[in-house]
Amino acid sequence: MNSPRSFLRPRAGFRHGLRVSLAFLAAGAALSVSGCCSDSDKKSLQEMIDRANDRNFKACDTIPDPTLRAACITNAQNQQTALVTAYANYLSACATGSSQRIKEALDALKELLKPLNRPVIGALGMVVNSEMVLGKDESVCFSIELRSEGSIVPQDYVIVNDRKYLPEAAGNAALAADQDKGLAVATAPGDFQANGRVTYAVVPGSTMCLTASGMTLTGTVEGSLSISSTAVDTSGAYAPTDARLVINLGGSTYAMTLDTSCMHNAMTLDADGRGTLAMRVHFVSTGSAALPARLPEGAWMVLPVERNASATQLRIGNGGSLLSGLSVFPTLPNPIADFDRDGLVDDADLDSFLRALADKLPAADVNRDGVADSLDYEMFLDRWSNWSQP
Amino acid sequence: MSVRKPRRFLLPGVIVVALAAGAMVLASCTAGVTQRHLAADQAGMVEAGRAMETAEMTIRMHERFHRQDPAAWEDLVTKAGRLSQSAGRLVLQRATAVSGVSDSEAIFARVEADTAALKTQRESLATDLARALSRALPE
Numbered sequence: 001m002n003s004p005r006s007f008l009r010p011r012a013g014f015r016h017g018l019r020v021s022l023a024f025l026a027a028g029a030a031l032s033v034s035g036c037c038s039d040s041d042k043k044s045l046q047e048m049i050d051r052a053n054d055r056n057f058k059a060c061d062t063i064p065d066p067t068l069r070a071a072c073i074t075n076a077q078n079q080q081t082a083l084v085t086a087y088a089n090y091l092s093a094c095a096t097g098s099s100q101r102i103k104e105a106l107d108a109l110k111e112l113l114k115p116l117n118r119p120v121i122g123a124l125g126m127v128v129n130s131e132m133v134l135g136k137d138e139s140v141c142f143s144i145e146l147r148s149e150g151s152i153v154p155q156d157y158v159i160v161n162d163r164k165y166l167p168e169a170a171g172n173a174a175l176a177a178d179q180d181k182g183l184a185v186a187t188a189p190g191d192f193q194a195n196g197r198v199t200y201a202v203v204p205g206s207t208m209c210l211t212a213s214g215m216t217l218t219g220t221v222e223g224s225l226s227i228s229s230t231a232v233d234t235s236g237a238y239a240p241t242d243a244r245l246v247i248n249l250g251g252s253t254y255a256m257t258l259d260t261s262c263m264h265n266a267m268t269l270d271a272d273g274r275g276t277l278a279m280r281v282h283f284v285s286t287g288s289a290a291l292p293a294r295l296p297e298g299a300w301m302v303l304p305v306e307r308n309a310s311a312t313q314l315r316i317g318n319g320g321s322l323l324s325g326l327s328v329f330p331t332l333p334n335p336i337a338d339f340d341r342d343g344l345v346d347d348a349d350l351d352s353f354l355r356a357l358a359d360k361l362p363a364a365d366v367n368r369d370g371v372a373d374s375l376d377y378e379m380f381l382d383r384w385s386n387w388s389q390p
Numbered sequence: 391m392s393v394r395k396p397r398r399f400l401l402p403g404v405i406v407v408a409l410a411a412g413a414m415v416l417a418s419c420t421a422g423v424t425q426r427h428l429a430a431d432q433a434g435m436v437e438a439g440r441a442m443e444t445a446e447m448t449i450r451m452h453e454r455f456h457r458q459d460p461a462a463w464e465d466l467v468t469k470a471g472r473l474s475q476s477a478g479r480l481v482l483q484r485a486t487a488v489s490g491v492s493d494s495e496a497i498f499a500r501v502e503a504d505t506a507a508l509k510t511q512r513e514s515l516a517t518d519l520a521r522a523l524s525r526a527l528p529e
Contacts, residue, residue, distance in 0.1 A: 037489075039492050039493075042489060042491055043486070043491065046482055046483070046486050049482060050479060053478055053479070057471050057472070057475045061468070066452070066456045066460055066464055066467070067456070069467060069468075070449050070452050070456070070467050073449060073468075073470065073471040074449055076471065076474075077445070077471075077478075080474065084478055084481050084482055084485070088485050091488075091489040094489060095489070
């Protein structure tokens with residue numbers, strides 16, 4: 001297949017992206033940038049608008065304050081009006097056959113389909129009707145204490161060749177020391193082992209705060225995080241093997257799970273037990289949200305971590321950490337863009353993704369909404385355009 | 391941060407635009423299909439307009455009277471939201487059909503049923519609204 005890269009290279013977003021993606025959906029691998037208005041284009045747009053309307057109206061359902069609820073419904077109606085109007089404009093543009101008009105109509109639709117940040121503030125200052133999606137320049141901060149409850153009894157620092165390590169990391173340290181110096185001296189009470197695994201439970205009352213569009217919300221977090229060490233990895237990076245958090249934020253509940261398929265997940269600690277935990281996670285709303293603010297479906301998290309003085313807790317967070325941005329993982333490619341997981345973002349990823357999308361493979365469902373469609377293409381294109389090397 | 395006053399929503403405008411879009415397309419590829427279903431199409435658009443009007447009226451009345459009977463008005467305003475969404479969906483489907491998609495015929499075939507369902511939904515809300523208003527005290 002000829003690479004469409006030259007068309008996609010600019011941060012085109014919807015303008016080129018939707019048109020191209022819909023063409024792909026409609027005609028398999030055939031590439032078209034001629035502003036077509038195929039049946040599947042129209043149906044896809046109609047479906048997207050329908051979904052957006054549904055989301056907007058449903059967001060009002062659980063708002064307890066009657067005045068705010070009515071305002072929310074009116075907002076949803078206004079948004080519906082705008083969407084239907086924009087869609088009608090698009091159909092009109094299709095009828096003219098003018099590529100320019102079609103492009104402009106699609107641009108207008110793109111703007112409307114973006115989640116809104118139009119807050120209605122409740123009596124306590126809480127946002128009750130806006131939908132917020134964290135952008136790349138917005139932040140989330142965590143303040144979570146994880147308490148060990150795993151099969152391995154947590155020990156104090158393990159000293160290997162005069163350097164301190166976490167117990168679960170000491171297996172690696174010993175191997176590293178052995179390779180470097182031919183000996184390993186561990187001085188620590190209790191056992192430690194490679195291939196170890198520790199599960200930390202989130203301390204009840206741990207908090208999470210979310211900042212988006214200038215508004216900060218605070219909620220509670222509960223759940224657990226498992227970290228494993230390996231016998232062969234001597235890099236000092238340890239793998240998060242499981243992470244399950246339930247986040248209660250402003251009346252909404254979100255479940256966060258670790259994307260274990262991401263090869264870039266890692267916890268890296270220095271000898272003093274400080275470092276970062278980086279992982280890709282997915283968020284799913286599990287409650288009827290009174291607050292339709294939502295976390296991104298998938299996100300990089302790079303969180304500062306620190307072992308506390310008692311050595312039984314891992315403390316995560318201190319201020320904001322970029323959650324969904326493109327710069328939070330500066331040395332490794334975004335996993336959506338790096339579709340073939342070879343550590344590079346290049347044309348091969350685009351080709352692989354397009355093939356998967358044409359075949360409707362689950363792997364193409366990069367936004368994890370259960371269906372491989374133009375929304376996935378939009379997301380992929382965004383990540384790929386930002387991460388691919390010139 | 392201030393609460394933004396919601397715009398009044400303007401469905402008739404939508405219908406006008408949708409009809410205009412339809413008219414532009416009508417001249418080309420779907421004239422036959424649309425003409426065959428012209429009566430149903432027009433009835434659908436009229437019903438959508440009425441539904442939106444009822445929904446908006448309900449919300450306006452809710453603003454004035456919800457304090458008198460919060461539970462009843464909460465139910466009404468929720469129904470108004472659903473009605474509005476149903477009407478919007480009908481307009482959306484109709485716009486797609488008129489634009490000349492291959493299954494226009496099938497979409498139009500559903501229009502009558504969808505219009506009837508929308509009418510039932512609207513009349514139910516209108517009845518409830520009338521009942522609530524009859525109990526409301528002047529403010």
